[in-house]
Every structure is written in structure tokens, then in C-alpha cells.
Amino acid sequence: MAVELLEKKNIRLDLYLFYIRIFKSRNLATKYILSNRLRISGQVTKKPHKLISIGDVLTLSINDQVKILEVLEIPKRRGPFVETLPFYKDLTPLQKKEVSNKHIKKIKFVDRVGRPTKLERRQTDKLMGRS
Numbered sequence: 001m002a003v004e005l006l007e008k009k010n011i012r013l014d015l016y017l018f019y020i021r022i023f024k025s026r027n028l029a030t031k032y033i034l035s036n037r038l039r040i041s042g043q044v045t046k047k048p049h050k051l052i053s054i055g056d057v058l059t060l061s062i063n064d065q066v067k068i069l070e071v072l073e074i075p076k077r078r079g080p081f082v083e084t085l086p087f088y089k090d091l092t093p094l095q096k097k098e099v100s101n102k103h104i105k106k107i108k109f110v111d112r113v114g115r116p117t118k119l120e121r122r123q124t125d126k127l128m129g130r131s
Contacts, residue, residue: 011074013040014048019075020084022060037061057091068092 023029039059068091
């Protein structure tokens with residue numbers, strides 16, 4: 001019974017997000033929660049002191065991407081990334097990355113570099129009105 005009293009069944013929302021390394025500091029986690037972009041089991045919350053427990057599903061929207069996390073365990077401290085993996089399960093569906101053509105620039109100047117040929121010089125002279 002003494003062991004159960006020492007183990008926490010609930011943890012503050014901002015502290016949990018800080019412990020599992022979603023945010024770099026607890027202050028950033030608090031500001032994010034106050035921005036009204038986080039859901040706990042489908043309900044929007046603005047309270048960083050809200051207690052979450054095992055089995056809750058957190059939905060976050062970070063950088064125009066939705067991230068869905070299920071709480072599996074309550075961490076006791078903020079540790080390295082590898083230690084945080086057993087504390088949550090990522091339920092985010094995989095999305096295909098679409099290759100957009102606007103980021104890929106296909107600029108082709110000339111195949112060769114150097115002095116222009118006689119034909120190219122004549123074309124340039126004609127264009128400039130020097131003939």
C-alpha cells in the first residue's frame with residue numbers, strides 16, 4: 001500500500017508534455033496549452049494544471065501537423081529521449097509526403113560554358129539591334 005501512495009496516478013498536463021520531451025521547457029508547454037490547441041480525449045483544454053492519467057489521448061497540432069499521443073505511463077522525471085518512449089504511444093496516422101514542384105527548381109542555362117559561338121553572337125547582335 002505504501003508503494004501505491006508513492007506512485008502517482010495523475011500528473012499535470014504541462015509537466016507531462018515537458019517530461020516526454022514534446023516541449024523544451026515547461027513554460028513553452030504552458031504557453032502552448034493556453035493557446036487552445038490541445039485536446040484531452042477529444043475535449044479542448046486551456047488549463048495547464050489539468051491532471052491527466054493513464055489511458056488519456058492527447059491531440060496536438062504542431063507546425064500544421066496533428067500529433068495523437070496515448071498516455072501509457074506517468075514519468076517521474078525528464079530523462080533522455082530513449083527513456084521517454086515507453087510513457088506514450090504515438091497514434092498519429094502516417095501521411096505520404098507529396099513532392100511539390102514549386103520547391104524543385106529546374107533552371108537550365110546552357111549546356112556549355114565559355115565564349116559564345118558565331119551563331120549565338122549573330123543572334124545576340126540581332127536582338128540588340130547592332131546588325
